[in-house]
Amino acid sequence: MAATWAVRAGLGVVVFTLSLEVLVWVCRRSRSRSKGVLKEVIFFPTNAACVEHVFMPAFQCPCLLQHGVETSFARLLRHILSANSTLDLCVFAFSHMDLSRAVLALHARGLVIRVLTDKDYASINGSQIGLLLKAGICVRSDSGAVHMHHKFALVDGRRVITGSLNWTMTAVQNNKENVMVTEEPDLVTPFVREFQRLWEANDPERLRRTAAPL
Amino acid sequence: MAATWAVRAGLGVVVFTLSLEVLVWVCRRSRSRSKGVLKEVIFFPTNAACVEHVFMPAFQCPCLLQHGVETSFARLLRHILSANSTLDLCVFAFSHMDLSRAVLALHARGLVIRVLTDKDYASINGSQIGLLLKAGICVRSDSGAVHMHHKFALVDGRRVITGSLNWTMTAVQNNKENVMVTEEPDLVTPFVREFQRLWEANDPERLRRTAAPL
Numbered sequence: 001m002a003a004t005w006a007v008r009a010g011l012g013v014v015v016f017t018l019s020l021e022v023l024v025w026v027c028r029r030s031r032s033r034s035k036g037v038l039k040e041v042i043f044f045p046t047n048a049a050c051v052e053h054v055f056m057p058a059f060q061c062p063c064l065l066q067h068g069v070e071t072s073f074a075r076l077l078r079h080i081l082s083a084n085s086t087l088d089l090c091v092f093a094f095s096h097m098d099l100s101r102a103v104l105a106l107h108a109r110g111l112v113i114r115v116l117t118d119k120d121y122a123s124i125n126g127s128q129i130g131l132l133l134k135a136g137i138c139v140r141s142d143s144g145a146v147h148m149h150h151k152f153a154l155v156d157g158r159r160v161i162t163g164s165l166n167w168t169m170t171a172v173q174n175n176k177e178n179v180m181v182t183e184e185p186d187l188v189t190p191f192v193r194e195f196q197r198l199w200e201a202n203d204p205e206r207l208r209r210t211a212a213p214l
Numbered sequence: 215m216a217a218t219w220a221v222r223a224g225l226g227v228v229v230f231t232l233s234l235e236v237l238v239w240v241c242r243r244s245r246s247r248s249k250g251v252l253k254e255v256i257f258f259p260t261n262a263a264c265v266e267h268v269f270m271p272a273f274q275c276p277c278l279l280q281h282g283v284e285t286s287f288a289r290l291l292r293h294i295l296s297a298n299s300t301l302d303l304c305v306f307a308f309s310h311m312d313l314s315r316a317v318l319a320l321h322a323r324g325l326v327i328r329v330l331t332d333k334d335y336a337s338i339n340g341s342q343i344g345l346l347l348k349a350g351i352c353v354r355s356d357s358g359a360v361h362m363h364h365k366f367a368l369v370d371g372r373r374v375i376t377g378s379l380n381w382t383m384t385a386v387q388n389n390k391e392n393v394m395v396t397e398e399p400d401l402v403t404p405f406v407r408e409f410q411r412l413w414e415a416n417d418p419e420r421l422r423r424t425a426a427p428l
């Protein structure tokens with residue numbers, strides 16, 4: 001009888017210890033998952049440096065700029081180029097050639113790209129919007145606001161890149177700017193919804209129907 | 215002997231059950247704390263509506279605008295007015311009179327307020343920076359960048375309000391804009407550090423010493 005109780009007590013202790021271990025692991029995993037969600041802030045301006053290593057890691061670029069430096073701009077480019085399926089851009093001014101090159105590279109990889117931009121800034125000198133259109137990327141310009149002043153990107157619908165930074169050389173190399181990058185669902189979901197709302201509201205076909213005389 | 219084992223086994227079961235309960239509670243608390251951190255996105259433009267109820271809840275405003283409406287702008291104002299000890303502003307263009315009124319109200323309450331702004335936009339027509347200076351608020355303008363293009367505020371050093379929105383009437387009422395409000399430490403801390411860095415870098419006394427002839 002005593003032996004039976006000893007076995008039962010022993011088993012109880014083993015089960016207890018194992019359960020504790022499992023619970024501690026579950027707790028840790030739950031905390032690290034929340035901690036591990038991408039939350040990054042990038043500040044500008046950044047020093048001019050070559051970004052060829054971001055586009056083509058093996059390429060030995062002969063240009064005169066500093067090479068292999070991980071600047072704020074290189075980090076921003078990496079976040080954009082990390083897209084696997086979709087890229088939704090909502091950008092006020094878009095004249096930076098390397099940012100345009102990144103978007104065109106994703107388009108060439110077959111990703112679905114949608115660009116929503118400001119109607120006045122789409123056609124100014126140096127704007128990259130014409131190049132994107134020429135490549136067959138779907139672009140819409142905001143018809144309602146004084147300015148479509150957003151500067152955010154949605155990578156695969158689950159990562160938002162947003163802040164004060166317009167997609168221009170002046171912003172990247174000369175201004176004090178910030179860009180926040182996060183996959184925190186509570187922050188990403190509102191941007192996904194707002195993009196979809198603005199995209200549908202600025203559908204040229206829909207606008208044509210609305211404007212048509214009765 | 216059997217009775218002793220029975221008591222031990224019984225105690226084991228009680229301890230096991232209690233430990234499980236405690237661990238489940240700790241896990242839930244840990245998850246809900248992470249879930250409960252303020253993470254909000256506010257979109258603009260917003261319809262013009264009276265915001266007197268945000269400043270003075272009991273006041274019956276006789277103006278012609280719609281009253282008692284919780285617009286995006288009212289939410290933004292509430293976040294700013296929630297400050298208890300400090301408000302650090304890093305704003306490019308600041309001409310919105312109700313935002314200026316909120317900052318002046320916090321100053322009158324005795325909060326420590328620091329304003330860092332763009333040197334070119336500080337003195338344009340309609341800028342509120344002169345009013346803040348006149349009230350005795352400490353203002354510095356960025357001396358280095360082409361534009362100090364940030365548009366963020368730090369409330370009590372633990373809540374960041376940031377986005378594309380300049381502090382102007384056009385931005386609030388006419389443009390497509392976003393403002394993110396969060397107390398997520400991984401997102402707030404970089405802004406706190408950047409503000410402090412820019413504040414020190416633009417200390418007029420330090421700049422005077424640097425510019426003094428040898």
